[in-house]
Amino acid sequence: EVQLVESGGGLIQPGGSLRLSCAASGxxxxxxxxxxxxxxxxxxxxxxxxxxxxxxxxYADSVKGRFTISRDNSKNTVYLQVNSLRVDDTAVYFCARxxxxxxxxDYWGHGTLVTVSS
Amino acid sequence: xxxxxxxxxxxxxxxxxxxTINCKSxxxxxxxxxxxxxxxxxxxxxxxPPKLLIYWASTRESGVPDRFSGSGSGTDFTLTISSxxxxxxxxxxxxxxxxxxxxxxxxxxxxxx
Numbered sequence: 001e002v003q004l005v006e007s008g009g010g011l012i013q014p015g016g017s018l019r020l021s022c023a024a025s026g027x028x029x030x031x032x033x034x035x036x037x038x039x040x041x042x043x044x045x046x047x048x049x050x051x052x053x054x055x056x057x058x059y060a061d062s063v064k065g066r067f068t069i070s071r072d073n074s075k076n077t078v079y080l081q082v083n084s085l086r087v088d089d090t091a092v093y094f095c096a097r098x099x100x101x102x103x104x105x106d107y108w109g110h111g112t113l114v115t116v117s118s
Numbered sequence: 119x120x121x122x123x124x125x126x127x128x129x130x131x132x133x134x135x136x137x138t139i140n141c142k143s144x145x146x147x148x149x150x151x152x153x154x155x156x157x158x159x160x161x162x163x164x165x166x167p168p169k170l171l172i173y174w175a176s177t178r179e180s181g182v183p184d185r186f187s188g189s190g191s192g193t194d195f196t197l198t199i200s201s202x203x204x205x206x207x208x209x210x211x212x213x214x215x216x217x218x219x220x221x222x223x224x225x226x227x228x229x230x231x
Contacts, residue, residue, distance in 0.1 A: 035220075045160075045168065045211055047220040058218045061119075094167055103215040104158035106179065108167035 002026035002107045004095045009112030012085055020080040020112055022095030030073040033098035035105065036080045038091035048093070049080065050103055063089075085116045120145050120214050124223035130231040137199040139226045141212035146192045149216070156216035159188055159197045161208045162225075168211060172197065204230065 008020040022034070036048040049059045049069040057069050068081040078095060092113050096105035121144040131137040147156045155175035160168035170179045172188035175195055185200045199206055207230060212223040 044225045045162075045213075045222040047213075047222065050218070050220075060219050096167075102156065102173075103218075103220050104170065104173045104213060105160075105168070106170050108169075110167055 002097070004097065004107055004109035006093065006095050006109045006112040009093065009114045011115045011117065013118050014085060014087060014116055016085050016116070017081070017083045018085070018114060020082065020093055020095075020114070022078040022080075022109060024076050024078070024095075024097070027097070028073070029071050029076050029078050033101065033103055034069075034071065034078045035096045035098065035103060036067075036069065036078075037094045037096050037105070037108075038089075039094065039111070040088070040091040043091075046091075047103075050098075051078065053101075082114065085114070087116050090114060090116045119219055120147065120216060120221055122212055122214055122221050122223040124210075124212060124226045126226060127224070128227040128229065130229045131199075131202045132231045133204065134201050135231075137202050137206070137228055139197045139210050139212075139228070141190075141195040141197070141223050143193045143195075143214055145216075147214045147216040148192050155191050155195070156214055157188075157190070157195050158213045158215060159186075160211045160213065161206075162211065163208045171210075199228075202228075202230070 003025045035050040066084045071078045092111040094111045095109040097107040157175040159172040162168040176188045209225045
């Protein structure tokens, strides 16, 4: 059974950093495209970043230079390092899998909440 | 960037009636190389992650009831629920995956009338 479990969120001050984790089971993160998608409270979905099976990474303009996506194949886990956090980064961060080499999302985790506030 | 615009923002439909949600992209999401539309639809219920309903604009995800259907091509797409059930109350999102950055529509809230 495919499962994605996010962790690492919390309350952080503006300018701070966090590392979000997405532990996968039932498939290999190294064989799939893996993304982070966020949702601010009461708002819509915003794609944040993707890591391709080959290792290439891409980011939304809103997070470029501040966020870094990576993976640890031995732990079957994807990470999102979030630096220089701003109040408008406050959101639930979902990890999502793309089954094929097209970036639509067939499995999602339940998300981890990041709250940026002083 | 491709901008996705959904209409309406909210919709109230009676049980058993048809619900139609529209999605328009600012550029075509039809690939000339494979003649496929790079468009997906998701359903999100309160407190839950989104659930994939439709991909390639009209291919239903495994396990999704056949009352859900997708149509359209190029820049104009539609999600149709043929006979609304109580469990279909949710917010629905379209998403293109034609190019990076991936973008979503703003969402359409579907309620029971």
